């Protein structure tokens with residue numbers, strides 16, 4: 001079956017949705033399906049639910065049986081509909097259905113590859129760069145990405161609810177006037193209620209030197225039903241930006257496009273982060289399809305991340321050489337608006353390091369020899385120095 005057609009054709013989509021609802025003993029009802037709380041209550045979590053959803057491989061069956069105690073498994077009905085039930089290599093499936101390989105530990109694998117714990121200044125607040133902080137909003141997500149860089153935190157029950165930590169966070173931010181930028185991230189802040197989000201954003205916004213507030217969220221991909229006019233109103237009120245998370249063009253369904261429209265029409269600037277994943281998006285055409293699909297829904301590709309060396313993700317990672325090849329296949333071949341910055345979050349806490357193929361062939365005697373996107377070289381001559 002072709003998922004693209006399935007998602008676009010309401011009749012076929014309705015049939016698959018009905019199959020999905022029947023796994024939970026219900027029949028498809030559009031009003032319920034479009035209710036994000038219904039979606040959250042009907043997530044695929046148990047192995048026996050996945051047995052009914054997909055033709056599982058032995059590796060997936062073992063993965064489902066063994067990994068959930070290490071890192072939670074959950075898939076919303078919305079995202080489950082996009083999975084090809086017969087194709088174990090389906091790029092949607094690889095992102096959220098665990099495999100036995102998750103139990104393997106490769107050389108260099110870490111539980112906290114970005115060294116976030118080291119830069120934690122208050123519980124859930126990471127201050128690494130001089131002018132900006134990362135605030136972990138809560139420890140749950142709508143679904144769980146098998147490559148999550150924060151699997152040590154997400155769904156582990158160690159992070160207190162944000163309201164309980166908020167006084168300490170706000171006190172830190174008030175004392176640190178050099179911080180002008182707050183990134184609220186995952187777990188997923190858009191799973192908070194409107195009231196709670198309003199309170200949290202209000203407290204942060206009230207700090208005079210905080211100029212820029214962003215939320216990182218995969219909710220528009222996993223749970224577009226959550227993007228309601230009420231939620232958009234809260235985001236607009238606090239003038240936030242959103243960093244979304246998409247890995248494959250197939251995620252941009254009609255429901256997701258509607259959610260992005262609601263956000264963009266509501267005046268929320270939208271960016272997207274993508275993790276480079278083996279068998280999901282590691283070829284130029286797939287990446288191109290993704291970035292073009294994002295531009296169509298007014299989402300600007302922001303970062304393409306090299307997959308962090310999180311324990312148990314070896315089967316999903318690509319080489320750096322592959323990443324350079326892919327980003328070279330985008331840069332110059334399409335508009336700069338469509339080209340994300342390819343970065344490696346340097347293991348051990350070095351922060352994001354941008355990566356691209358060498359564009360300066362040589363730079364001597366005031367002359368820079370440049371290599372363009374098509375591989376040709378050109379000289380740029382510096383202005384003459386005047387005494």
Ligand SMILES: *Cc1c(COP(=O)(O)O)cnc(C)c1O
Pocket residue numbers: 126127128129132133134183352
């Ligand atoms: C990614 C990140 C940020 C934000 O970096 P930008 O380049 O501004 O998107 C801030 N703090 C930490 C710890 C991060 O990992």
Ligand code: SF4
Pocket residue numbers: 140141143144145147148149150151154186187188217218245
């Ligand atoms: S949405 Fe983000 S925080 Fe949540 S599981 Fe995926 S990568 Fe991890």
